[in-house]
Amino acid sequence: MSEIPKAYEPQSVETKWYDFWLEHQCFTADPARVSATRPAYSIVIPPPNVTGVLTMGHVLNNTIQDILARKARMEGKEVLWLPGTDHAGIATQNVVEKTLKKAGEIKHRDDLGREALVAKIWEWKEKYGGIILKQLRALGASCDWTRTRFTMDPEYSRCVQKVFVDLYKKGLIYRGKRMVNWCPASLTALSDEEVVMKEQKGFMYHFRVEVVELPGTFLTIATTRPETIPADTAVAVNPNDPRYQHLVGNHVYRALPLDVPKEQRIIPIIADEHVTFDFGTGVLKVTPAHDKADYEIGLRHKLPVIDILTPDGKMTAEAGVDLAGLDRFVARKKAHEILEAAGTLEKAEPYVNNVGFSERADVPIEPRLSEQWFLKYPSVEESKACVAQPEERSAGLRPGAVGEMDDSRRIGDRRSEMRFYPDRWAKVYDHWMTGIQDWCISRQLWWGHRIPVWQNSGEMSLREVYRHLLTAVLEADNYGIENQAEFSIRVDGSLIVTDANDFLGKIESDDKALDVRDFHQVTVCTAHENAAACLENIGFTQDPDVLDTWFSSWLWPFATMGWTDDKATDAKNPTLKAFYPTTDLVTGPDIIFFWVARMIMAGYEYMGDLPFRNVYFTGIIRDKQGRKMSKSLGNSPDPLDLIAKYGADALRFGVMRAAPLGQDVLFDEQSVELGRNFCNKLWNACRFRQMVGTADSVIEGEINPALLTSDDQWILLRLDQAIREVTQAFTEYKFSDATATLYRCFWGEYCDWYVEASKAAFPNAERGTRSAEQERLAVNKLAVMDFVLGNLLRLFHPFLPFITEELWHGMGYAQDLPDDRGGKTLMFATWPKAFSDDEKAYFGLDETADRVAQAKYDLVSLGRTLRRELKLDPAKKLKFILKPAGELPPAEVEVLKLLLNAEAVELVAPDWTPAKGTPSAGNLLGELYLPTTGLIDFGAERARLTKELETIRAEIAKVETKLANPAFAQKVPAKVLEEHRQRLVDWQAKEKQAQTGLENLPT
């Protein structure tokens, strides 16, 4: 730090050190370095959407991960922070399709066709897909970029296929015609988790239908969706409803469509428990094709299903001429008009109900009957049991700290091994796992992992299919026939072949069943490349659907580490061996079901072990009014702008300070400004150290305990306390607590008191030269400063990686350290340790030292207040008189003088009494007087002291009342009783001080 700018300038420093770290491969994890003395620490990044750009949410999430990773490195762990992106099926395909449409290249994706569109998306991905990962570097993220993964990498895709085939073989994946959530905008099915309920204002329409068997008798039906009337196939009432019981078994004329003759619109009145008496009219129209509950009713009563909606949400011809071709919402209005015109509408009253929306496309979903692939979740029991519930934790049943390994861990062991922070999310997780529903995993998209299932239509016998496949597989040199997960074959849905061995056996046994053909549909599920090609050649067709993106992300913790599902290979995989299970996962609670829960299940199913030990759930970043950040509100600042303006460290520190565990973060640019100010303060504190360092003073000299002043002892104790607090905060993932401690220790203690007090020990123009003794004290003080600053820089490093690295080198602290212990980079310097008892004894650090310094600073504050209240000229150096309560070394008096900005502090004997009217203040260190001359305004000081006296007396009264209570003295623990007595004494002393001070004021 030869040229030291007055203010810290982050820009050049940040790029310099990031490049340095990359160049020296500081982020690269090497499993070979893992040992008993160098444990592994790993995090996998929640893969951001490949179309994404950095948001404040990413800043929060990734800063936390970086802090954890950097802290772990300083603790001597081998750290893997594994980055990557996911392919985000719907989002990415949408982005590219839109771009192409905008450019006029296509009107519809069919114009390009599947292969060409997918090629375009890949092109787009190569060009823009890495943006967010680049942006993370600006933030300082210490990811191992050499291991960057993408969910559609070839190796990763293989993992997805293998898992699919395995689950298919196990019968957990099945295809079925079900009611699914259909997104009419994206034209695909969605899982339940991708549907959010939103309150919608609409109408409740009451309309009449006539009972066929009893002309003139009408039923009134209430519905919010009159446009679906043409799809009604029954009218249902509760079997116990006395109003309608007698009508069950009769029929009604369906109200729509009107262009169909009445006789063709007859539907039955059925009785079903699902119908509630008191909702609506107690009569329910049953639309099996367009409502989940109605579909169930339809199944129970074997009702026909009439589908009147196209995939994109338009009415079909079956809805009648009036509605056909209309959008579903237009059709609703139209249906209303038709009913009204026909005179069958009784009323339409405003009504608010909850409607399912596609989370991504933000349009109402349609329940739709379609063929989809479903997964019955594996390893549910273990997954449910492994997460510690809050009550277990408070009962002390859980093992301890972060990342702590427990060798007794066993699969199926009922002891929970994973902890959520905050733990209340464990309840949410448990609840979801309890009522878990099968997962709809197919998506009608082109971008993604295509479902590895092929079908024929029966032109070929099973035996022929076998022969072709066998040849294809034997030709493959890379995958042997013994690889059991490669095949699963079903005929008309029944599992015929479970794996390749089975397949061989069947062929050899000359099974007659193998010659079936014609109407038999052969379904082959395989992850084998050659087999896939072979199937294409012999006329099989691959399922057109792709898999839900989460079906690939749920494998993230091990698929990114080179997992193959070949037990022998995986057992030899050094990365998996060293880094799986990962230590921490940092993510948002909004994807607890989408991702976290599913990763846990995949972890147990495929690794036989949980995927991570601790899950930290961040809050949501909001603006300062508490609104979610959104593009449309324009309240979402660009993190890169903030970094350019304030520096990455400032952004990190500001965000971490504002982000308490488990709470949403109300973000305000002011907090980044505060971060910048903090960095600047740190910068200047180090500058000060450099400026007071004399030519002959060494950097980081030995501290001589004999030369420590009370200030030195005090700051060493404060540092010790800070180290304890920060370290503790880490074990609880309380990062905002850690920043608060660091803020207090560095700014409030080191800068405000220690540095200021130290100025008494260093020369300046006015004070002239020092004695040899003073010189020794000053040099020792430099050593203390270096010790404190060196420790603080290390404590700060996970939060402020750039500025601390710059100062670490600039101050020369890296000089004498071994390369792997901070010599090359602060990243690998050791994490500060609190003093042991021996060290405390060696430095003479005890409560007395602490109290003396503290009392000294208190007295300074009292003196400053006195001066201020008397409205004395702030520029004028005043003379103070001090009557010490005990021994007070000259060095201490020098400090008092400096901190009081006094011309002199004159010591007087215990029997000295001030002149009448001398303002005073005091504490256990002694009595401070401020002899005044000239015209002084004592009014303010009198008012202040009077008020203070009142407060003091109120406190005394409180304590006295307590102590006077016989029950108190009897029941209270001795320690508390003693505390109260001491408190009374303290308050009484203060009372006396204030009283004297008041009396001393001239009248």
Next chain:
RNA sequence: GCGAGAUUAGCUCAGUGGUAGAGCAUUCGCUUCACACGCGAGGGGUCGCAGGUUCAAACCCUGCAUCUCGCACCA
């Protein structure tokens, strides 16, 4: 409807039985030789409401109110 969380200074939050705290904001003063991205001194709180337990409650218990978030959902 079920469940969870929140409610403490103007704002954002610490504080799980024993003297109500921090940062920011605010007021006032200061070109004090590291830093005005700074320094110093202040003001500001019946701890959401009502009961209860206790010698003692912001903290434990009960009820209520308001807000937020999950889950479920009746047309």
